[in-house]
Amino acid sequence: MCGISCILSLATTSQHQAALQPRNGEHKGAATERARLEEELDRSLQQIVHRGPDSCGNWISDDCRVALGHVRLSINDLSPSGAQPFHAPSHGVHAVVNGEFYDYDRIRAQLEKELPEYTFTSHSDSEIVIALYLAYGLNFTEHLRGEFAVVLYDERRELFVAVRDRYGIKPIFWTIVDDGRGHGGKRLCVAAEAKAFLPLGWEPQWDVRSLKDAGWNHDTRTIFKDVQKLRPGHYMTCQSFSRIEERPYWESSYPDKSIIDARTPEELIAGVREKMLESVRLRLRADVPIGIYLSGGIDSSVLAGMVAHLVKEQNVSLGSAPPSERVTCFSIAFDEDSGFDESSIANRTAEWLGVKYLKKLMNEEELAKRFEDAVWHCEQHNPDFNFVGKYALSEVPQEAGYKVVLTGEGADEIFAGYPLFLPDYLREPDHAYEAHNPLPATERSTQFDSAEQEAREHYRAIGADGGTSDLSIPRRMLNSISTINGMTAFQPDVFAAWTDHAYPASDPHMTIATNADGLARHNINQKWHPLHSALYVWSKGNLPNIFLTCLGDRTEMAHSIEARTPFLDHHLTEYVNHLPPSVKLRWSSEEKRFVEKWILREASKPFITRELYERKKHPYSAPTAWPRGGPLHRLMKGLVTEDNVRQLGFVSWGKVGGLVEEAFGEGGDPRALRLAIVVAQWVVLAQRFGVATAGAEGC
Structure with a gap:
């Protein structure tokens, strides 16, 4: 993982355009402008040096219109040849990458056959971006597997391209600011974190409308005015320094709810297990050691179990560590009497697997000590101290000399792990899998009423209002799914009176509904089961904008830790998305309850303890009861x-x-x-x- 900061001068006026044109082969004031750009870029990269403390590099075009900056966290190819930006000088293509690509050895071997005119200069996974672009043009995005944010510039076509991975695991922000030349020019700035814009002429302002209608959480806005996020699964282009466009290259999809799935549960379980093992195996490739975040839940535990299996049974190396070296897991522990501590379960899992287990105690004083720094790195709010816990957790591998960890984010989003999904599962019958569904039709309506009440009580218990269940316009736009109530259950009602007059139509429910485009809403209302519609909507809002941000990239990269997310491998998610709803949330006739993530439990069974196989879901949270005076x-x-x-x-x-x-x-x-x-x-x-x-x- 790394950090990027890039600048593109925009031809907004004829005067500005004329000032940028080369004269007699040289840019007007090129030396002065280049020095200014280098100084700005260096200060911008220093703001995000925590993302890449190992080296720093940049490329500035001859006409000083384009500047690409990069700070590097060395993971693959630790030599200087792996430093960025990468270039194809004879083709005029340059690129910087934040993230990790998997299966790149196979892709590189294929490219060396298909593209003999390109010579690889490193063994870095990131370099495949250049070759893929030369081979496939903008279709290069189809071949990228992993978590990434990419910026590429094609000098010949005057084409600037920014790409974000399919689920938004890696951040990429953009804004337009004055270029500082004094003639009204503008420039597009693109970076891994908003703080990188501070040395580039950006003056932060609150986006109050975004705060009021939760745009920062459910669409492309942030809490700062005019700072945007590139959507997951999208790329942005700027052609000839003027035309900025954003387009999708990948989208989540789900099966038609009316089509029968003829596969047996045993076939589906085997398919999930196979895809998961492949996803984990691919993420064990690195030139540095790799560890695992381990909590008391099934998600991280199955990753630890699968890694232990691959290392012990299949002799797979764990990064640069040989198979003979013990797998290392990392965790944090809250006070035992807090009701939020899962470290004892994680410890029993580690003992069962025979892996090394390192943990850090997080008491009240430790949380308070880290709060402000964690906020600075997250760049947004989060109504829980759990982000501070994750910030502290990332210190543990860093202190142990690790740069890479596997983490369980995404499992709840693809396997339906949260309680608020149950009402939408029960909203309609699962016609696609009636032959294998143990839930009696007569039970569904009774369980539906109970599930809605339980979901409301759950949110009230954690300090949220539980939402409403009326058939408002946003609900109608999304086939009446109630998950959006849970997604907006904690909306802070603390705003000054003037904001009600300035932004009278602010409605977080409508923000969620309109964030889905027309094609997605058609599928939600006509084709997808309500559970799948709920999973889709959640994965477009809370997943990238909270769980992969405050509880993911930002708190991990604050300590120069690359976190790899096997559950969000798109080969795995595409398979799981097309499983019937009734294998994700499944009725247990014996226990008279619904088992969340049922198929994950069954696929994981050989790799986890019986305790975890039988344990109910407990969302990751920090304690909410604290004494006065502490x-x-x-x-x-x-x-x-x-x-x-x-x-x-x-x-x-x-x-x-x-x-x-x-x-x-x-x-x-x-x-x-x-x-x-x-x-x-x-x-x-x-x-x-x-x-x-x-x-x-x-x-």
């Missing part, structure tokens, strides 16, 4: 002050002034705690980024 209480009191809140401009002090006292101590309100956490994060971001105070004027 480190977190003092931290929140110091951040959520009247001066700090009024400096934000969009938050009402009248609504948040008493939150901290409500949140802490015996009988503390979980919702007040979550609101206090969010407001405290906004304060930290305002101070660290220098965000201007928001106001009604110019909104």
Whole structure:
């Protein structure tokens, strides 16, 4: 994993265009402009050097219109030849990559036959981008397997291309700012983190509309005005420095709910197991050691079990470590009496597998100590301290000398692991798999009512409002699925009165509904089972914008850790997406309950303990009960002050002034705690980024 920061001058005016044209073979003021660009790019990359502390490189075009910057975390090909940017000088193509490509040895061997005019200069997986582009043009995206963000520039075609992986595992942001030359010119800036824009002329402002209607969570917006995310599975092009377009190259799909699936459960289980083992095996390739994040849940445990199996039974090397070396797992532990500690289960799993197990204790003081730095790295809010726990977890492999870990993100999204999915599973019969569905038709409606009530109670228990179940327009747009209520269950009601007048139509439900394009909404309403529609909508919002951000890339890369996500291998997800709903959520006649991720449990059975095979889902969260006078209480009191809140401009002090006292101590309100956490994060971001105070004027 690495960091990228790129600049493209836009030809927005004839005066600007003329200023950029070469004269007599040389760019006007080329030396001065190049020096300015190099200095800006260096400062931009320093903002994200945690993503790649091993080396730094850049390429600037002769006319100074294009600059590609890169900081490197050396994983494959540790030699200087693996440094970026990569180039094909005779073709005028240049590229920088943040991420990891799998199965690249096979792809490279194929390209060496098909493209003899290109000579590879390294053994880095990232270099295949150049060769694939030369061989297939913009179709090169079809051949990329992994987690990645890519920026490529083709000098001959004057074509700038930015690509994001299929699930948004790797971040890529863009904005347009003044170019600083004083003649009205603009430039497109693209980077792995928004903080990289600070030295490039970006002046941060709050996007209050995005905060109010949850655009930062459910579409391409961020919490900062005019800073956008490239959609997962999309690429953006800028042709001839003027025309910016964004297009999809991949999309999730699900089977027609009316078509019978004739496969037996045993066939499906074998298929999942085979695809998972392949995904894990491909992610064990590296020139450095690889570890595993291990919690008390099935997702990380099956990865540890499969890795142990591949290493011991198939003699597969774990990165640069030989098969004889013990597999190493990493974890954090909360206080045992908190009700959130899973380390004892993880420890029993490690003992059963015979792997090494390293953990770090996260008490209240440790969480408080890391809070502000974790917020700075995440660049957005999250209503839970779990992101601080993940930030601390990433210190454990770093301290042990590891750069790469496997992690279980994505399993709940493709195998239906969250409680809020159950009502949508029960919303319609699973006609595609009636022959193998143990749920009696007479039970479905009874279980549906119970599931909706249980989902509402679950969200209220964690401090959210549980949503509503009315048939609003957004619900109708999405075939009445109730999962969107859970996705918006925690929407902070702390905004200043002026925001209601400035943004009267803010509706997070509508944001979710319109984030799906017309073709997807057609499939949701006409073809897909409601469970699959729910999984689709969740995977376009909460997955990339929270779980792969605050609980993924940003907290991992803060400590220069590359996390690999086997569950989000698109060969695996495409197979799982096309399984019938009733093997993901399955009724147990013996236990009289639904078993979430049933087919994952069955496919994992040889690789996990009986304890985990039988354990119910427990979402990863940090404790929500903390004493008054402790480190977190003092931290929140110091951040959520009247001066700090009024400096934000969009938050009402009248609504948040008493939150901290409500949140802490015996009988503390979980919702007040979550609101206090969010407001405290906004304060930290305002101070660290220098965000201007928001106001009604110019909104």
